[in-house]
Amino acid sequence: MKTVSLLVLLLGLSILLPAQEIAPLPKDETGKYTYYEVVSTTVSQDTLKARIQSFIQKQKKELKTAAVASTKELVANGKLVIRKSMAMLSHPSGEIAYRLYFEANNGKYRFWLSDFEFFPYQKDRYGNFVLSTTVGIPLESEPKKWNADQWDEYRLQTSKYATEFATRLKDHLLNKAVQAPQPPEKKVISKIWK
């Protein structure tokens, strides 16, 4: 009985803990959801510039450069695909477009993700999910009562994505090499008698 209770408790905690970890992004002074971070660095400005561009090139399926304002400023358009369910069986229900702003200054750089807009998907004639409109709905829009849960989910998925994106970006700018786990060396089994 105690074992069952312990299992139930652990299961409950496993459900509750991830829910507590993710919260919607904070809003900036204009009322837009924003992920904002300032990072101190020893990397030179030119190197940062080259690395942010290589980062965008590496993530070309989700990021495209929109403008390079100066040697230290860059704006890129990005998107993340929203899935209807996080379970194994799911399908995309839309995408959230956003803008990445990047600025470098002496010994520091800052970046922020903002201008989040949701674009719903619909299924096309070939059974694929595609954009149903080219006009997005700002993530800050107040949802109707019947789709409030959906919008909460979109905001949480955006927040989770922004946090993971920031980690990826910072690692790349630091040029932190990602060490892929090496597969265990295969032993050659000899089947000869001697």
Next chain:
Amino acid sequence: MKNNIAALSFLLLSTATVAVAQEKASPLEISGSVDTYYKYDFNKSGNIKTFFAGEQNSVSLGMIDLALKKTTGKASFVGELSFGPRGQYESIPDAAGGYAPTANGFNIQNLYINYAFTDKFSMTAGYMGTFIGYEVISPAANFNYSTSYLFGSGPFQNAGIKGTYAFSDKVSLMVGLFNEWNQYRASRGVSSLGGQLMVSPVEGWTAYINGLHGLDGYGNYSTVIDLTTAYQITDKVKIGLNAADLSAGDDKFGYSGVALYPQYAFTPSVALGLRAEYFNYKGISGGPSASVTSFTLSGNIKSGGLTFIPEVRFDNDKDFSQSFFKSDGTTLNKSAAQFSLAAVYSF
């Protein structure tokens, strides 16, 4: 020669699929829709005979549509099955290639494999929803519930192999070899050649120029030229257009028509749309043509996955080609009108 090309392409697809077997796989996607409707014809008859929503004064079935999709590396497949009148004998051929309501059906809307050789070039082989036309079989992808004369007259599906090259986000070209239209297997070999040019001149505006020549679903060698375009002008206003011309056989009979689809969204959940259509049946061997005009006003009221579609439709058949009847059921009438209310749930 065409058979050789198709066989070689299938072989390439198969080889490529094996090569990526170890690559990263996406979760299996399951999606679909369910729809049901009520229709009332003001002359108490099943007058308007375009596909779907045909049963008079009855709460009737559309279909349940189930689609599976999986991507592994650069390869993906889609399998889409549909069960119910809309997804069986009203639009999908049965095992024998016919549309008999009592026959056992294959129920296949889509069954194909795609391989993206590069970011720009992909090939697809199998049985696919047609690339011709504006409206589709699934009610979840149409604004109006009833369908146009253009939809009902054009091909529904094409089995074959096609390659698509994207020159940029704004221009792509598809070329393919296909069986005769709406058939799972070829009776006279791979007999059709088709192509589609997609252009997107400005953001929100996409146009597809389509052409298909080959054996149609009625045993004639036909050529269809089709323009399908839609422009999201503002967040509230969208306009679509479909124009097509089909010439069949040596007599060049067939049809031509145009349909305009203006839509206005009051909110993201409530929209109103009109379909205004002119359709002309070309006379056989120089015989007289017959034309029909149709106006369909539909609402889309969405709540989560559910969409209600109230709809009124007025058709005018000045040449008596459609056999519209007055309420006595025997006297021919030039016009027909109907109201329908459909519920479509997408998941």
